[in-house]
Amino acid sequence: MNNPYIPYLAMVKDIRPETAGERPINTYTLVFKDESVWDVFKNRPGQCAMVGLLGVGESMISICSSPTQKGYLQFSIMKMGKVTSAIHELEAGDTMTIRGPYGNSFPVDDWKGKKILTIGGGIGQAPLRPIINYVLDNRKDYQSLQLIYGARTAADLVFLKELQELQQANGAQVNFSVDRPEDGWNGYVGFVPAYLMDLKPSPENTIAITCGPPIMIRYVIENLLKLGFKDEQMYTTLENRMKCGIGKCGKCNVGNLYVCKDGPVFCYTRLKTLPPDME
Amino acid sequence: MDTVILKKENLIGFLKSLNAARLIAPAAKKGTTSFEVIDDLSSVTLDLNDYMASPKKAVFPQTETLFAFKKQNGNLTIAPADRAQATVVFGIRPCDARSFQILDSLFRGDFNDPYYTNRREQTLLIGLACKEPTNRCFCPSLGGSPSSAEGLDMLVTDIGDAYCINVLTDRARSALSQSAPLLAEATKEQRAQKEQADKESLAKIRRHVDLQGMHEKLPRIFEHEIWMELANKCLGCGICTYYCPTCHCFDIQDEGDTSEGRRIRVWDACMFEEFTRHASGVNPRPSRAERLRNRVMHKFTYYPLNLGTIACVGCGRCIELCPVNEDIIEILEKVKAVHE
Amino acid sequence: MATERLKEIARKVLSRDDVTCLIGYRRGSYGFRISPCFLTSPDEAEQLVISPLCLHNLATYLTAENIGPLVKTKDEKKNKIALMVKGCDSKAITNLIAEKGIDRESIIIIGIPCTGVVDIKKLEARFPGAVAPATVEIKDGMWVVAIEGTTVAIPLDELLAEKCKRCKHPTPLVYDELAGDPVAGKEDAYDDVKGLETQAIEERLVKWQEELGKCIRCYACKNVCPLCYCSDCALDRLRPQLIRRSVSVPENLLFHVTRSFHLAGRCIACGECERVCPQGLPLMELNRKLAKDVQEIFGYETGLDPEAKPILSTFTIDDTDEGIL
Numbered sequence: 001m002n003n004p005y006i007p008y009l010a011m012v013k014d015i016r017p018e019t020a021g022e023r024p025i026n027t028y029t030l031v032f033k034d035e036s037v038w039d040v041f042k043n044r045p046g047q048c049a050m051v052g053l054l055g056v057g058e059s060m061i062s063i064c065s066s067p068t069q070k071g072y073l074q075f076s077i078m079k080m081g082k083v084t085s086a087i088h089e090l091e092a093g094d095t096m097t098i099r100g101p102y103g104n105s106f107p108v109d110d111w112k113g114k115k116i117l118t119i120g121g122g123i124g125q126a127p128l129r130p131i132i133n134y135v136l137d138n139r140k141d142y143q144s145l146q147l148i149y150g151a152r153t154a155a156d157l158v159f160l161k162e163l164q165e166l167q168q169a170n171g172a173q174v175n176f177s178v179d180r181p182e183d184g185w186n187g188y189v190g191f192v193p194a195y196l197m198d199l200k201p202s203p204e205n206t207i208a209i210t211c212g213p214p215i216m217i218r219y220v221i222e223n224l225l226k227l228g229f230k231d232e233q234m235y236t237t238l239e240n241r242m243k244c245g246i247g248k249c250g251k252c253n254v255g256n257l258y259v260c261k262d263g264p265v266f267c268y269t270r271l272k273t274l275p276p277d278m279e
Numbered sequence: 280m281d282t283v284i285l286k287k288e289n290l291i292g293f294l295k296s297l298n299a300a301r302l303i304a305p306a307a308k309k310g311t312t313s314f315e316v317i318d319d320l321s322s323v324t325l326d327l328n329d330y331m332a333s334p335k336k337a338v339f340p341q342t343e344t345l346f347a348f349k350k351q352n353g354n355l356t357i358a359p360a361d362r363a364q365a366t367v368v369f370g371i372r373p374c375d376a377r378s379f380q381i382l383d384s385l386f387r388g389d390f391n392d393p394y395y396t397n398r399r400e401q402t403l404l405i406g407l408a409c410k411e412p413t414n415r416c417f418c419p420s421l422g423g424s425p426s427s428a429e430g431l432d433m434l435v436t437d438i439g440d441a442y443c444i445n446v447l448t449d450r451a452r453s454a455l456s457q458s459a460p461l462l463a464e465a466t467k468e469q470r471a472q473k474e475q476a477d478k479e480s481l482a483k484i485r486r487h488v489d490l491q492g493m494h495e496k497l498p499r500i501f502e503h504e505i506w507m508e509l510a511n512k513c514l515g516c517g518i519c520t521y522y523c524p525t526c527h528c529f530d531i532q533d534e535g536d537t538s539e540g541r542r543i544r545v546w547d548a549c550m551f552e553e554f555t556r557h558a559s560g561v562n563p564r565p566s567r568a569e570r571l572r573n574r575v576m577h578k579f580t581y582y583p584l585n586l587g588t589i590a591c592v593g594c595g596r597c598i599e600l601c602p603v604n605e606d607i608i609e610i611l612e613k614v615k616a617v618h619e
Numbered sequence: 620m621a622t623e624r625l626k627e628i629a630r631k632v633l634s635r636d637d638v639t640c641l642i643g644y645r646r647g648s649y650g651f652r653i654s655p656c657f658l659t660s661p662d663e664a665e666q667l668v669i670s671p672l673c674l675h676n677l678a679t680y681l682t683a684e685n686i687g688p689l690v691k692t693k694d695e696k697k698n699k700i701a702l703m704v705k706g707c708d709s710k711a712i713t714n715l716i717a718e719k720g721i722d723r724e725s726i727i728i729i730g731i732p733c734t735g736v737v738d739i740k741k742l743e744a745r746f747p748g749a750v751a752p753a754t755v756e757i758k759d760g761m762w763v764v765a766i767e768g769t770t771v772a773i774p775l776d777e778l779l780a781e782k783c784k785r786c787k788h789p790t791p792l793v794y795d796e797l798a799g800d801p802v803a804g805k806e807d808a809y810d811d812v813k814g815l816e817t818q819a820i821e822e823r824l825v826k827w828q829e830e831l832g833k834c835i836r837c838y839a840c841k842n843v844c845p846l847c848y849c850s851d852c853a854l855d856r857l858r859p860q861l862i863r864r865s866v867s868v869p870e871n872l873l874f875h876v877t878r879s880f881h882l883a884g885r886c887i888a889c890g891e892c893e894r895v896c897p898q899g900l901p902l903m904e905l906n907r908k909l910a911k912d913v914q915e916i917f918g919y920e921t922g923l924d925p926e927a928k929p930i931l932s933t934f935t936i937d938d939t940d941e942g943i944l
Contacts, residue, residue: 003393005345006359054348054355055537081558082858095355240563241555243531246390250528251555256581275501331897341835342865414650414748485750486649512655515684517837518897532864545864552684553855567684602843602895603655603675606648
C-alpha cells in the first residue's frame with residue numbers, strides 16, 4: 001500500500017470486557033476483511049496501529065496481541081475520548097479500520113537468553129502483553145518471565161483471568177498489587193514502585209520493561225536504578241496524541257523524536273536524553 | 280537558451296503560452312494580495328512589492344480530502360481523493376521556493392506522503408526575484424537571498440524595461456516549448472543588469488540574525504525561564520504557523536457520519552492548546568511557554584537534527600503579522616544572550 | 620509628561636509586596652511596533668511607554684489561557700496584577716468584573732487617558748520599511764511621525780483608528796491610578812453599522828460569505844479578545860463538535876456568527892479582533908451591530924458599570940418568552 005492514510009477494513013470478531021466503571025476497558029479482537037493484508041501487515045511486539053471508525057476518527061492504540069497469535073489483532077481500549085467512546089458502542093460483526101503497524105518494537109531477539117521482567121500499571125499492561133505472549137510462545141528462548149502488575153483496585157486489573165492462568169500453567173511468576181486495601185484481596189497492597197522494592201528482582205541478566213502512568217514509570221525507573229539495573233536494561237513505551245502515525249503531523253514529538261515513528265519503545269539510554277517534555 | 284528576456288507587455292501572452300491546467304499567481308483581492316488560482320490572466324499582479332500569504336497551499340492546501348467513504352447495501356467503499364492537476368505557480372518568492380524544498384524533506388522523507396508528493400510533482404515553480412525586500416525580510420541569515428534560484432524551475436527578475444528569465448530545469452525548458460516567439464536570448468548587457476538588480480536587492484535587506492551554534496544551544500536552555508518571559512505576551516493564535524511557509528503540522532478529522540463522509544486533513548497549529556492535549560485531558564505542552572519553545576525548537580533544532588535543514592527561510596511573515604510583536608529575530612537574539 | 624508620571628506610578632506599584640507583575644507597553648522590536656511587556660521589578664519601569672502606538676488591549680492577559688501571565692513566583696502574598704489600560708480597555712475590565720470573570724481586588728489599574736491610537740495598517744502603508752525605532756505623537760492637533768531622521772505632520776483623521784473616531788470614554792472608567800489628564804469623549808451614533816443595516820438581506824449574505832470565506836481560522840480574533848475567555852470554548856471542542864475543522868464558508872460563518880452572538884452585550888468595542896485579523900475581516904461591523912441592538916432593545920451599554928448585571932445572562936419576570944418557546 002503506497003498511501004499510508006488509507007486504512008484497511010477489519011471486522012470486530014470478539015469483544016471482551018476487561019474492566020467496568022466510568023472508563024471501562026474492552027479488548028477487541030479484529031480480523032482483516034481482506035486476508036491478503038497479512039502479506040504486508042507484519043506487526044512486531046510493541047508496535048501500535050491507528051484503529052478507527054469511518055465518520056468518527058482514529059486513535060493510536062498499542063497492539064496487545066503478539067505476532068505469534070496469528071490471523072487476528074487485539075487492542076485493549078479504554079473508553080476515553082471521541083473515538084474510543086464510539087468504539088465502545090460497537091458489537092461483534094461491526095467494521096473498524098486499521099492503519100499501521102507503526103513505530104519501533106521491543107528488541108525481543110536481542111533479549112534471547114535473558115530474564116524478562118515486566119512492570120505494569122493500569123491500562124499500561126496492554127503494551128506489555130505482546131511481550132508476555134511472545135515470550136510464552138518462544139519460552140525456550142528466554143530464561144524466565146516475571147510480571148509485576150498493579151492497578152487502583154482489583155476490578156481495574158486488565159487481562160486478570162489470563163494472567164492468573166499464566167501463573168499456574170506456564171511457570172511465570174506473576175505479582176499483582178492494588179493501591180488500597182479491599183475485601184477479598186490477598187495480594188500486595190500499595191503502589192507498583194513500592195512493590196518492586198519489596199520483591200527486589202535481581203538485575204542480573206534481566207531486562208525490565210515498564211509501562212503505566214508517567215508518574216509510575218518515573219518511580220519504577222528510579223527504583224530499578226536503586227536495585228542495580230543499568231540504563232540499557234530498562235525499557236518503556238510512551239504515548240502522546242497522534243494523528244498521522246508517520247512522523248509528519250507534528251503532534252507526538254518529544255524533543256526531536258516522534259513517538260509514533262521513533263517510539264513508542266524507548267530504552268532508558270535514549271529516554272534519559274530526551275528533553276523533559278513529558279508530564 | 281538559459282537566460283532569456285521577456286518584454287513586460289508580453290507577460291500575459293507568456294503566461295498563456297505555458298498552457299497550465301491550473302495557474303496560481305499573486306492576485307489583488309480587496310486590498311490584499313494573495314496567491315490565487317487565476318481564471319482571468321489580467322488579474323495577475325506582479326508590481327506589488329509584498330504579499331502576505333505564501334503559496335504553500337498550492338502543494339499543501341489548508342483543507343484537503345484524504346478519501347471519501349460510503350456504505351451501501353452492506354458494502355463499504357473507500358475512494359481516495361483525485362490526483363492533482365498540472366499546476367504552474369508563477370511569481371513565487373525565492374524564500375517561498377526554498378520552503379518547498381524544506382517541506383519536501385519532510386513529506387517525501389521515510390514515509391512518502393502521496394498527496395503532497397503528487398501535487399509537488401505536478402507543480403512548476405516560476406519565481407520572481409524580490410526587488411524591494413521589506414523590513415521583515417532576513418532570508419540571507421538563513422542562507423537565501425532575494426534572488427536565490429534554489430528550488431525553482433525558472434527565476435524571473437525585473438530589470439526595468441523587461442523581465443530576465445533564468446531557465447533552470449529541464450521541466451522548465453519543456454514548459455517553454457510554446458513560448459519561444461516571446462523570448463529572446465539575453466544580451467551581455469541584460470545579464471549585467473540582472474546581476475546589478477540582484478546586488479541592489481540584497482543590499483536592501485536590513486534585518487539579520489547570526490544562527491551560529493543556535494541548534495546546539497536551544498536544547499541546553501530547554502528548562503530556562505526565558506521561555507516563560509518570551510511566551511508571556513503570546514496570544515496562542517495560529518497566525519505565525521498558518522502564514523509560515525515551512526509550517527506543516529496538521530490534524531486529521533472525519534466529516535459526515537458512519538454511513539457516508541470523508542476523512543480530511545486540515546492545517547493545525549502547535550500554538551493551540553488543543554494541539555497536543557490527550558483524550559484524558561493531560562497535555563504534555565500545557566502552557567504557552569512549552570508551546571512557543573517547541574515551535575522555536577522544531578524549526579531551529581529538531582528539523583536540523585532530523586532532516587538536515589533549518590525550517591525557516593527568513594520570510595518574516597510571522598514577524599509582521601504577530602499581533603503582539605512576538606519577533607522571531609528578537610527571540611533568537613534573546614536565546615543567544617542567555618548566560619549558561 | 621504622561622510617560623514620566625506613568626513611570627513614577629509603575630515604580631511605586633512594582634515596589635509593593637503584593638504585586639506579581641505589571642503589564643504594560645514597551646518599545647517593540649522594530650519600526651513603529653510596540654510590544655506588551657511584563658515587568659516584575661521597579662527598575663524595569665524605565666522601559667514603559669505611552670504613545671498612540673500602544674494599540675493592544677492588555678486586559679486580555681488577565682483572562683489569557685492559564686489565567687494571567689506566566690509568572691515565575693509561587694509566592695501567595697503576590698496576588699495582584701497591575702496593568703495599563705486605555706479608556707476602551709477599561710471597559711473590558713469593568714465588564715469582566717461585572718460578569719465575575721476577574722476579581723477587582725486582584726488587579727491594580729493604571730489608567731491612561733487616551734487621545735486616540737493610530738491605525739497601524741494605514742501608518743505602515745504610508746511609511747513602509749521602518750526598521751529603526753520610529754515614533755508617533757500628537758502635537759498641536761496633528762500626528763507627528765518621526766521615522767529614520769525625518770518628521771512629518773499628518774492630520775489626525777488620516778491615521779486615526781476607526782474605533783477612536785466615536786470613542787465616548789477615552790478616559791478609563793475604572794482605575795486606581797491615572798497617568799494623565801482626563802480626555803473628553805465623542806458622540807457615538809453607530810454610523811459605522813449604517814451600511815450593514817441598509818444593505819438588502821441578499822447582498823448581506825453575499826458580502827459576508829465573501830468576507831468570512833477569507834478566514835483561515837487562526838483564532839487570533841478569539842484569543843486577543845479580553846471577553847473571549849471560556850476555558851473550554853464550545854467552538855473548538857471535539858465532543859460535541861459544533862463546528863467542523865475544515866475551513867470553508869459555512870464553517871467559518873458558523874464560527875464568526877456564534878462568536879459575535881456570544882459577545883452581544885459583552886463586546887466593549889476595543890476593536891482588537893479586527894486589528895489582529897491577518898485576513899482583514901471587518902469583524903467589528905458584526906459586533907457593533909449587536910451592541911447597537913442590545914442598546915436599543917435593553918437600554919444597556921456594556922462596560923460602564925462594574926456592578927451592572929450582565930444583560931443577556933439575567934432575566935426579569937416581565938421578560939417575554941418570544942423566541943424561547
